Amino acid sequence: MSDWIKCSDRLPDLPKGGGKHHVIAYTPARAAQRFANGSRFLYWNGIDWRYPDGSRFEHRVTHWQPFITPPTD
Numbered sequence: 075m076s077d078w079i080k081c082s083d084r085l086p087d088l089p090k091g092g093g094k095h096h097v098i099a100y101t102p103a104r105a106a107q108r109f110a111n112g113s114r115f116l117y118w119n120g121i122d123w124r125y126p127d128g129s130r131f132e133h134r135v136t137h138w139q140p141f142i143t144p145p146t147d
Contacts, residue, residue: 078137086118086138094119096126097140103133 078100086095094117101112116123116131118138123131 078139080137081135086140088118088120092120094124097138099123099131099135100137101131101133101135 086097088095096115096117099114099116101114103112114131115126116135116138117126118124123135125131
């Protein structure tokens, strides 16, 4: 698994022509840490963080990492 990337260092690259980039994101917000120690499946749209259903994630994201590569066999 890849290392966590600080949002202050780099945000996810968007696909050519715009769109969104799905990642595993981390938030230190206690209200959002009920699941997986603060890790969430979110996407970055170049403006803000969103849940997979498109609703806005209201907490600060400090780190992210790409999804792991699925098995090939």
